[in-house]
Amino acid sequence: MSMDPKTLLADMKSRFPDALVEYQSLREKRILMRIKKDALTAIAAFLFKDRGLRFIIASALDLEGGWEIIYHFSHDPSGLIVNLSVVLERDTPQVESLVSVFEGAEWIEREMYELFGIKFLHHPNLEKFLLPENWKAGQFPLRRDFPKERENS
Amino acid sequence: MGKRSFITIGPYHPLLEEPEFFKLYCDGETVKEVVWEAGYNHRGIEKISESKTFEQVIFLVERICGICSTSHPFAYVNALESIPGVDVPLRARYIRSIIGELERVHSHLLWVGLAGHFLGYNTVFMWAWKYREPILDMFEIITGNRNNYAMFTIGGVRRDIDEGQISLLAKVLDDLRPKADLIKGAVMDDPVIHARTKGVGVLTREDILEFNAVGPTARASGVDIDVRRDDPYAAYDLVDWKVITAQGGDVFAKAEVRILEMYESISIIRQCLDGLKKIKKGEIRAKVKEIPAGIGLGRHEAPRGEVFHFVKTDGSNSPVRHKIRAPSYVNIPTFRRSCVGQSISDAAISLAAVDPCYCCTERAISVYDEASGRKTFSGKDLVRLSQEKTEKLKKGM
Numbered sequence: 183m184s185m186d187p188k189t190l191l192a193d194m195k196s197r198f199p200d201a202l203v204e205y206q207s208l209r210e211k212r213i214l215m216r217i218k219k220d221a222l223t224a225i226a227a228f229l230f231k232d233r234g235l236r237f238i239i240a241s242a243l244d245l246e247g248g249w250e251i252i253y254h255f256s257h258d259p260s261g262l263i264v265n266l267s268v269v270l271e272r273d274t275p276q277v278e279s280l281v282s283v284f285e286g287a288e289w290i291e292r293e294m295y296e297l298f299g300i301k302f303l304h305h306p307n308l309e310k311f312l313l314p315e316n317w318k319a320g321q322f323p324l325r326r327d328f329p330k331e332r333e334n335s
Numbered sequence: 336m337g338k339r340s341f342i343t344i345g346p347y348h349p350l351l352e353e354p355e356f357f358k359l360y361c362d363g364e365t366v367k368e369v370v371w372e373a374g375y376n377h378r379g380i381e382k383i384s385e386s387k388t389f390e391q392v393i394f395l396v397e398r399i400c401g402i403c404s405t406s407h408p409f410a411y412v413n414a415l416e417s418i419p420g421v422d423v424p425l426r427a428r429y430i431r432s433i434i435g436e437l438e439r440v441h442s443h444l445l446w447v448g449l450a451g452h453f454l455g456y457n458t459v460f461m462w463a464w465k466y467r468e469p470i471l472d473m474f475e476i477i478t479g480n481r482n483n484y485a486m487f488t489i490g491g492v493r494r495d496i497d498e499g500q501i502s503l504l505a506k507v508l509d510d511l512r513p514k515a516d517l518i519k520g521a522v523m524d525d526p527v528i529h530a531r532t533k534g535v536g537v538l539t540r541e542d543i544l545e546f547n548a549v550g551p552t553a554r555a556s557g558v559d560i561d562v563r564r565d566d567p568y569a570a571y572d573l574v575d576w577k578v579i580t581a582q583g584g585d586v587f588a589k590a591e592v593r594i595l596e597m598y599e600s601i602s603i604i605r606q607c608l609d610g611l612k613k614i615k616k617g618e619i620r621a622k623v624k625e626i627p628a629g630i631g632l633g634r635h636e637a638p639r640g641e642v643f644h645f646v647k648t649d650g651s652n653s654p655v656r657h658k659i660r661a662p663s664y665v666n667i668p669t670f671r672r673s674c675v676g677q678s679i680s681d682a683a684i685s686l687a688a689v690d691p692c693y694c695c696t697e698r699a700i701s702v703y704d705e706a707s708g709r710k711t712f713s714g715k716d717l718v719r720l721s722q723e724k725t726e727k728l729k730k731g732m
Contacts, residue, residue: 211566212417212632214630236544236547236560237547238547238641238643239643239658241645241656241658243647243655243656244656254632254643254645256641258560258565259565260565261562261565261566261567263566265632284545284547285546285671286545286546286547286665286668288668289373289668290664311373311374312374312377313374314374323379324381330382330383330385330386331386
């Protein structure tokens with residue numbers, strides 16, 4: 183079963199007519215779709231359950247003016263990587279959790295919460311995961327304003 | 336719900352030798368719930384990467400894993416090269432696949448040995464680790480190092496494999512074949528191993544999809560995925576091989592998949608060596624002038640499953656954001672299905688069946704004699720000893 187980016191795009195447009203903000207073909211077998219964040223759960227469920235895509239991982243980005251999360255999905259029979267991107271407002275870094283769609287999202291969302299301070303709504307267990315227990319609250323190491331070099335104190 | 340007792344595995348488990356912490360909540364002998372705590376080894380590599388140049392990042396990500404150290408550079412260069420669309424020379428593509436597959440063989444041997452050790456079957460442990468040594472020696476001859484080979488670079492590889500090394504490697508593979516048969520027999524035909532691993536730590540197809548697990552963990556549950564075939568790179572589309580799957584989903588099926596995969600790897604390396612012989616010595620590295628702004632996505636099928644690298648660039652010479660996903664990150668959470676409902680004694684092997692990867696390579700700086708307190712070897716002495724050994728190996732080839 184192959185998956186053609188054009189058919190997928192047409193499918194997406196007919197099912198979620200208002201959700202797609204931008205479509206980008208990065209190169210062969212790599213596409214990026216920027217979507218409205220309210221549609222995230224529905225589109226992720228469509229890709230995962232309906233089209234059988236595998237969730238690879240999600241990457242959070244600090245855009246200075248806002249936050250971006252790119253959810254990487256893989257369609258293994260055709261080697262296609264579909265990137266779903268949502269942009270969050272700077273002041274309200276929060277988005278719906280995908281744990282209700284696939285349990286495997288639990289840990290990466292905890293990681294993004296901890297390292298970027300992005301909140302995942304309706305996450306079953308949004309707690310500390312990687313950082314030490316005595317880590318200062320409100321310090322998010324992967325944000326741009328967090329220093330790259332450790333201070334000698 | 337009755338009273339539950341609470342048993343810990345980790346953070347310093349004598350067998351797992353890894354900083355990872357599992358809390359088992361048990362009702363009598365039965366595991367009812369498992370909680371995973373990670374982060375004991377969190378080194379902030381994604382953050383460090385943002386302050387390094389593209390070239391330096393290769394060496395940085397090589398240090399993520401101590402066992403399959405080439406997996407991360409492999410996925411990273413794939414990601415980076417995809418941005419400008421680099422045409423990697425054929426010779427380098429073959430060499431990349433050879434290094435990747437040699438690593439799979441030694442990593443799978445390591446796992447088979449450890450799994451045997453977990454089950455109290457130390458003969459398998461001794462055999463597997465003994466026959467893994469010639470492969471590490473081969474790495475030392477080709478790259479100068481048993482691990483952290485530093486073979487990869489943007490646009491190709493850093494060292495060629497010459498005629499002498501090709502014939503030596505072919506001989507090592509010839510010698511390995513009967514040993515692999517020996518290990519295969521010892522594991523797959525042994526009634527004790529059957530009793531101990533069949534029906535233990537079962538993951539169904541649905542479990543794999545729910546947790547998005549990859550690699551041998553997924554393939555042992557009948558999920559037929561392998562990046563080498565599905566999204567080919569290096570020389571994987573130039574050679575003939577097949578993806579190994581099994582249907583059982585238990586620990587035995589995972590062992591079966593790994594053991595049979597070694598044969599495929601041996602065959603891939605042989606074909607790549609033939610390919611190398613056919614092409615003249617020459618370019619092993621394409622010149623890459625600059626990496627434009629863009630998004631690079633790269634993957635590699637490491638011994639434990641798909642490694643994924645996401646690199647965002649802005650036209651400067653270092654990544655703006657570098658996200659790394661190792662296969663164990665999605666494989667370990669499957670413990671929720673594989674351990675729960677089983678007895679405590681099966682938990683250790685069920686957790687180990689996904690071949691969780693932890694970097695535990697430490698570096699010796701100097702060696703002290705405890706009785707006299709005198710320094711017997713300095714760091715320099717150790718480097719000299721190691722170089723002498725490499726030279727000796729090379730001469731013996």
